[in-house]
Amino acid sequence: MRHLGQEALRIDTTGLPLEWIDYKDAASLYAVDQVVYTLGADIYTVFGGINSITGKRSQINVNSIIATKGRSKHFQDKINQYIPPLNNQTLFKRDSHLCLYCGRRFSRRSLTRDHVRPMSQGGSDAWNNVVTACKRCNHHKGGRTPEQAGVQLLAIPFVPNYAEYIYLKGRNILADQMDFLFGYIPKTSPIHRRRHLEQKA
Ligand SMILES: [Zn+2]
Numbered sequence: 001m002r003h004l005g006q007e008a009l010r011i012d013t014t015g016l017p018l019e020w021i022d023y024k025d026a027a028s029l030y031a032v033d034q035v036v037y038t039l040g041a042d043i044y045t046v047f048g049g050i051n052s053i054t055g056k057r058s059q060i061n062v063n064s065i066i067a068t069k070g071r072s073k074h075f076q077d078k079i080n081q082y083i084p085p086l087n088n089q090t091l092f093k094r095d096s097h098l099c100l101y102c103g104r105r106f107s108r109r110s111l112t113r114d115h116v117r118p119m120s121q122g123g124s125d126a127w128n129n130v131v132t133a134c135k136r137c138n139h140h141k142g143g144r145t146p147e148q149a150g151v152q153l154l155a156i157p158f159v160p161n162y163a164e165y166i167y168l169k170g171r172n173i174l175a176d177q178m179d180f181l182f183g184y185i186p187k188t189s190p191i192h193r194r195r196h197l198e199q200k201a
Helices: 023-031 073-081 088-094 135-141 162-169 175-182 190-200
Strands: 008-012 017-021 035-050 057-068 111-115 130-134
Touching: 008 023, 008 035, 008 175, 017 023, 017 162, 023 035, 023 057, 035 175, 057 175, 088 111, 088 130, 088 162, 111 135, 130 135, 162 175, 162 190
Parallel strands: 008 057
Antiparallel strands: 008 017, 035 057, 111 130
8 A cells, every 4th residue: 555645647538647636636536426447556545434324434445547537528639739837847857857968867956947049049938948957057058059058958858748748747656657658658759768767867
């Protein structure tokens, strides 16, 4: 059994990954009978109140992957165009917590968001113009492009697709959840290579 901080992966009935949910949200989906089927291991048991008729305490076994009712067709149609919100936590994970200039790994608080083409030169604050950089490299590069600063990018920034973004948002993803999510991530995705890097670290 896992610790209650472990998140479950919610999917729709067609198997599309939707979001990470905590144990309270997972238990209430079971309690209101929204769970259509489950996959993956039992991650924990949540105890509810005592049933006044049977005198027994209710008990819900939460699985690592939970398929729930209700998702509009509309949403599925839009997924291919989905652009995830940009934030440092997922950006740093996209880049495996490596500085994409010096190639060294840093803790999150030593990392920064670098605009490859600086905003002062018309660069945008968007996934395909931002990379993870250590403070030192970011400072050295300053308001210059890599060419102007004489530095080289180690990898090309990219916009994560919907499933990649869910993967990037996950904390402590379990093996069965990972296998499931990776079924939605194209084989050509840089995430595969970077996941490998992350595991080696
Ligand atoms: Zn660096």
